[in-house]
Amino acid sequence: MSLALHxxxxxxxxxxxxTLLLDGELTINKDELKEILLEDPVIANLELEIVQPGESVRxxxxxxxxxxxxxxxxxxxxxxxxxxxxxxxxxxITNVLQGIAVLQTGQRQGIQEGIIDMSGPGAKLSSxxxxxxxxxxxxxxxxxxxxEFDQTMRMAGLKVADxxxxxTLNNQHDYEEVFNLSVTDDQSLEKLxxxxxxxxxxxxxxxxxxxxxxxxxxxxxxxxxxxxEILDGAxxxxxxxxxxxxxxxxxxxxxxxxxxxxxxxxxxLYFAGVIVTNxxxxxxxxxxxxxxxAKLAKIIEANGVIITQEGGxxxxxxxxxxxxxxxxxxIKTVMIANEIAGPEGKLPSLxxxxxxxxxxxxxxxxxxxxxxxxxxxxxxxxxxxxxTESASDAFKTTLGIMYCATNQLGMSKLTTQQF
Amino acid sequence: MNRKFVVVHYLNQFFGQIGGEDKAGIGPSVRNGGIxxxxxxxxxxxxxxxxxxxxxxxxxxMAEHQDLAVAEVVQLIEGFHPDLVIAGPAFNAGRYGxxxxxxxxxxxxxxxxxAVTGMYPENPGVELYGPEINCIATGSSAAGMRTAMPSxxxxxxxxxRGEALGSPSEEGxxxxxxxxNIFVKDNGAKRxxxxxxxxLNDEPYFTELPLPKFEKIxxxxxxxxLTQTTIALVTEGGIVPKGNPDRLESARASKFLRYxxxxxxxxSGMDIQSVHGGYDNTFANQDPNRVIxxxxxxxxxxxxxxxxxxxxxxxxxxxGTSLENSRKFGAAIAQELKEAGVGAVLLTST
Numbered sequence: 001m002s003l004a005l006h007x008x009x010x011x012x013x014x015x016x017x018x019t020l021l022l023d024g025e026l027t028i029n030k031d032e033l034k035e036i037l038l039e040d041p042v043i044a045n046l047e048l049e050i051v052q053p054g055e056s057v058r059x060x061x062x063x064x065x066x067x068x069x070x071x072x073x074x075x076x077x078x079x080x081x082x083x084x085x086x087x088x089x090x091x092x093i094t095n096v097l098q099g100i101a102v103l104q105t106g107q108r109q110g111i112q113e114g115i116i117d118m119s120g121p122g123a124k125l126s127s128x129x130x131x132x133x134x135x136x137x138x139x140x141x142x143x144x145x146x147x148e149f150d151q152t153m154r155m156a157g158l159k160v161a162d163x164x165x166x167x168t169l170n171n172q173h174d175y176e177e178v179f180n181l182s183v184t185d186d187q188s189l190e191k192l193x194x195x196x197x198x199x200x201x202x203x204x205x206x207x208x209x210x211x212x213x214x215x216x217x218x219x220x221x222x223x224x225x226x227x228x229e230i231l232d233g234a235x236x237x238x239x240x241x242x243x244x245x246x247x248x249x250x251x252x253x254x255x256x257x258x259x260x261x262x263x264x265x266x267x268x269l270y271f272a273g274v275i276v277t278n279x280x281x282x283x284x285x286x287x288x289x290x291x292x293x294a295k296l297a298k299i300i301e302a303n304g305v306i307i308t309q310e311g312g313x314x315x316x317x318x319x320x321x322x323x324x325x326x327x328x329x330x331i332k333t334v335m336i337a338n339e340i341a342g343p344e345g346k347l348p349s350l351x352x353x354x355x356x357x358x359x360x361x362x363x364x365x366x367x368x369x370x371x372x373x374x375x376x377x378x379x380x381x382x383x384x385x386x387x388t389e390s391a392s393d394a395f396k397t398t399l400g401i402m403y404c405a406t407n408q409l410g411m412s413k414l415t416t417q418q419f
Numbered sequence: 420m421n422r423k424f425v426v427v428h429y430l431n432q433f434f435g436q437i438g439g440e441d442k443a444g445i446g447p448s449v450r451n452g453g454i455x456x457x458x459x460x461x462x463x464x465x466x467x468x469x470x471x472x473x474x475x476x477x478x479x480x481m482a483e484h485q486d487l488a489v490a491e492v493v494q495l496i497e498g499f500h501p502d503l504v505i506a507g508p509a510f511n512a513g514r515y516g517x518x519x520x521x522x523x524x525x526x527x528x529x530x531x532x533x534a535v536t537g538m539y540p541e542n543p544g545v546e547l548y549g550p551e552i553n554c555i556a557t558g559s560s561a562a563g564m565r566t567a568m569p570s571x572x573x574x575x576x577x578x579x580r581g582e583a584l585g586s587p588s589e590e591g592x593x594x595x596x597x598x599x600n601i602f603v604k605d606n607g608a609k610r611x612x613x614x615x616x617x618x619l620n621d622e623p624y625f626t627e628l629p630l631p632k633f634e635k636i637x638x639x640x641x642x643x644x645l646t647q648t649t650i651a652l653v654t655e656g657g658i659v660p661k662g663n664p665d666r667l668e669s670a671r672a673s674k675f676l677r678y679x680x681x682x683x684x685x686x687s688g689m690d691i692q693s694v695h696g697g698y699d700n701t702f703a704n705q706d707p708n709r710v711i712x713x714x715x716x717x718x719x720x721x722x723x724x725x726x727x728x729x730x731x732x733x734x735x736x737x738x739g740t741s742l743e744n745s746r747k748f749g750a751a752i753a754q755e756l757k758e759a760g761v762g763a764v765l766l767t768s769t
Contacts, residue, residue, distance in 0.1 A: 365598055
């Protein structure tokens with residue numbers, strides 16, 4: 001199974017007459033793009049904005065981020081089951097429009113604040129501050145229910161990504177990366193430790209769903225998926241709740257653990273596969289999933305597993321149960337988690353633990369105080385959730401409000417240190 | 420700025436060269452310059468700082484009159500107008516350690532200056548003052564002086580210069596039990612793969628998140644006389660009157676609330692809703708009895724199966740709510756219910 005990613009680097013984005021990519025500059029025909037989105041009867045109005053790194057801009061109410069990709073060779077389309085036709089993806093050639101993200105913004109009860117600052121101290125905290133962002137601010141028709149909100153928002157972001165990715169066609173890519181994870185007869189690979197990635201999705205109902213091939217992951221049995229399928233958009237997020245505890249679609253196709261393991265495959269490890277599993281709501285469902293994950297890992301003869309999480313609270317239990325079940329049958333584990341340890345880091349970081357959880361990578365403490373600078377412009381809404389002051393003001397808050405600052409897929413270089 | 424930093428050294432009667440156990444009852448006194456371990460201290464401080472004086476106090480005097488003795492010591496230290504206090508090191512000495520800890524804490528609080536001590540990690544002074552002081556981990560006996568003092572000086576100078584301290588393992592100090600976010604070279608994904616390969620290759624590795632320990636809470640024994648028992652309804656499901664008049668948070672709750680259900684047969688979606696941000700509220704809003712089963716409890720009371728119901732329900736949001744707050748809420752709710760003679764609680768979670 002071989003997938004080549006052709007990267008097209010974008011350094012600058014602006015609106016213009018024609019949508020095209022020229023010498024690293026992406027031009028977008030705003031009217032044409034708006035027209036495509038306004039085909040959805042649920043969208044009453046729509047603002048589209050472009051922001052570049054370093055601008056004095058704060059983006060609030062960030063729900064999801066998407067990277068434009070398009071398949072140019074091989075079966076299926078990006079985001080199969082949504083904007084893409086349903087077929088098994090992960091082979092051939094995929095074009096990647098790199099350096100930009102489509103940001104969906106919006107507000108609904110339950111969705112917590114998620115902020116990206118494009119400059120100032122806040123810009124050091126979110127990886128999305130380094131990208132050129134195309135920001136969607138849709139206004140939905142009155143009385144749009146939660147179901148319409150969920151579907152419309154998800155599809156709007158994916159449609160914009162699909163539309164933009166087309167600029168790579170008939171263009172020359174800047175560089176390529178080939179992932180060849182096929183089983184070979186190469187004897188030397190057999191000596192390498194076999195590593196499996198256990199990929200928890202949080203799919204627990206409306207606004208907190210994640211999809212695999214367009215299928216809601218709610219109550220799925222753990223299942224195998226090829227790493228390259230993930231890079232081709234097989235997993236799409238509709239989990240909009242907590243800024244640092246939701247994994248955006250952008251990071252599913254750029255999953256840092258998948259990329260790290262794939263790049264090291266055949267060098268110091270053997271990347272034996274990915275198991276996707278859901279964080280379920282009941283103890284019985286959690287147990288079943290954990291036992292099933294360990295069983296699958298054993299079938300593919302894993303020596304060790306990396307386990308990632310999405311969400312906090314009772315999803316800590318999913319993480320711990322998988323850890324326990326794997327260690328019980330001799331499969332070593334490392335987990336990635338972020339912490340809710342109080343402002344000074346004195347409180348227990350996770351709500352559940354097992355004695356087998358001896359190797360954990362921390363991606364930072366969400367509760368630590370940060371101070372954001374005043375900005376000139378705010379996109380995505382008028383007020384920061386829970387604050388009456390202007391959203392453009394300087395203010396003190398906690399790290400967990402910064403979009404993906406302590407991302408649970410291990411994207412950032414943050415960790416905690418004991419003092 | 421060429422002014423040298425001013426340092427005062429605190430010692431017990433033994434290291435202060437007054438005498439052994441027979442002199443342990445002696446009260447605080449002052450010497451100019453450094454003596455005993457203070458000579459090494461001055462050598463290590465070099466040109467950057469001067470040990471202007473030493474304050475000495477007997478271990479027993481300190482242990483027996485602690486508040487008074489600490490106040491006397493702080494007053495003597497203040498007389499030198501120091502920038503930094505170095506106390507000990509106390510190694511594993513059982514009275515000297517707490518004395519050094521108490522002096523460091525008092526100096527920090529009362530004089531607003533930095534203080535550094537050194538102790539063996541099992542010294543009772545670590546347990547008493549560890550989270551509040553800068554304490555280098557030392558060997559158990561004075562044989563460790565030559566390794567302890569350089570670390571203490573290094574830490575002291577960093578504090579004087581206003582430099583950030585490294586981790587406990589880098590600087591050699593005993594962790595104070597709090598954490599800070601820091602940026603490191605590699606992203607979390609790479610660190611996780613590196614850590615796993617170390618585990619698989621039987622190489623040493625360090626977890627970045629040492630395990631928190633939780634107290635085990637045994638389930639309460641079954642209620643034996645339910646027909647005679649008044650029960651209460653408590654939930655973390657974010658159930659509140661419609662419009663959320665008291666502004667219960669949808670996550671990270673800072674409070675719990677109680678609402679009257681006196682004379683109410685069943686909850687209705689017309690005037691009750693959920694504000695919980697951690698689950699899809701559709702079904703709870705349709706019928707809030709799904710989260711607070713008031714309707715069923717009333718039926719069971721009518722059938723004589725349950726003695727009665729407390730006239731208020733308690734609610735909070737259990738969604739990323741801190742352990743500290745959860746404990747506080749639990750204790751306060753339990754207190755009220757106990758005083759009211761409630762015998763059992765239906766705790767519904769979402």
